[in-house]
Amino acid sequence: MVDNSELPFRMLCRKYGAEAAYTPMLHSRIFNENPKYRSEEFTTCKEDRPLFVQFCANDPDILLEAARRVESHCDYVDINLGCPQRIARRGYYGAFLMDNLPLVKSLVEKLALNLNVPVSCKIRVFPKLEDTLKYAKMLEDAGCSLLAVHGRTRDEKDGKKFRADWNAIKAVKNELRIPVLANGNIRHMDDVRNCLEEMGADGVLSAETLLENPALFAGFRTSNWVVDNEKDSIDGKLDQADLVVQYLKLCEKYPVPWRMIRSHVHKMLGDWFRVQPQVREELNAQSRLTLEFLYGLVDQLRELGVRVPLHQKDDASATGNLAEVIGI
Known part of the structure; x- marks a missing residue:
């Protein structure tokens, strides 16, 4: 995701069980033309x-x-063929290349024939399963070595409104010889296990959920996904503020643009801000952030008595060697 899977966040997710990770989506033309864009x-x-x-x-x-x-x-090297956002429509990339499969094929072939590392692709499904299967097979034949399938169509952008179609992902997995990763509906480790068992996928991706809970793959889940009668009996041992502090320390080691840091703080402290919205307003009012201010923000929330624990209901090791769990 753009601006949301930079190095400090990737390293945080890796610490908590993600076995591989994607960079943010990089614009290939700007990457070539702009040294500042490349370095940031x-x-x-x-x-x-x-x-x-x-x-x-x-x-x-x-x-x-x-x-x-x-x-x-x-x-x-991964080709993002799944971005459904307005900017992808305007720029003619991502999921909007689904209308021009010869161009998609040429992109994959160009890399597969000329790079020393394998090529992977991320796609969304077509409304008709047969179209999805033809698309996936074309990518494999063009030289794609690993395919990540998001089980929603290009028009199904709201993950909370539209459930991903796991059956479509399973059909793709059964059709191809190359590894297939499943994307969609992954909110906690029960979803990971169910996804792997139902589809036989070679791995599972999570994106949106990791922004709120980077410790997902270590078995932690937010209170939204813990049954009410379990909440008092489960020892959380970790909360979202702990993750923010760890993230900020990684940002000290690996500096990144402030817009990325601001976005992650908002996501990880979202539940805390709902309890103390005036602290969120303090953050929003800061036109220029510093790490000292953000550490102080976390301290302020703790002094106000806010605590939103992450619950370790899951045994993350239970996936064993079934597959990799993959971060953003």
Whole structure:
């Protein structure tokens, strides 16, 4: 996701069980043309592996140029063919390339024939299953080595309103020889287990839920997904403020643009801000952030007696070697 899977956040998710991670979606043309964009939007370190570097594109030559800049720093170069947002419509990339499959095929072939690392793709499903299966098979034949399938259509942008179609993902998995990752409806580890058991997928991705709870893959879940009579009996041992502090410490080590940091603080402290909205307003009023201010914000919430625990209901190790659980 744009602005939401930068290096500090990836490292936080890895600490809590994510076995691989994607960079934010990078615009291939701007990546080639703008050194500042490259230096701010793509940072990594030796511990940041396995790593998928994710690009949007609509020109094979431009995409290859961008991919060659990062191939020595990653394990996969990923083509985002699933972004459904208005900006993707305007820029003609992401899920809006589903209307031009010859172009999609040429993007995959260009990378597969010219890179030293494998090519992966992320897609959304078509309304008709047969169209989805033809699409997935075309990508495999073009040289895609790993396919992530989001079980919603291009028009189903609201994950809370539309449930992902796991049956469509299962059908893709059964159709292809390459690994298939499942995306959609992953809110806690029970969902991970159910997804793997029902579909036989090679891995599971989570995006939106991780923004609120980066410890999902370690078995922690927010109170929204804990049965009421269990809440008092489960020892949380961790809360979202703890995760914010850990994230900020990673930002000290791996500096990133402030807009990214602001976004993560809002997401991870969302439940706390609902209890103390005046603290959220203090954050919103800051035109220029500092780490000292953000550490102080967390201290202020704790002094106000706010605590929103994460509950460790799950045994994350129960997935064993079934598959990888993959972060953003």
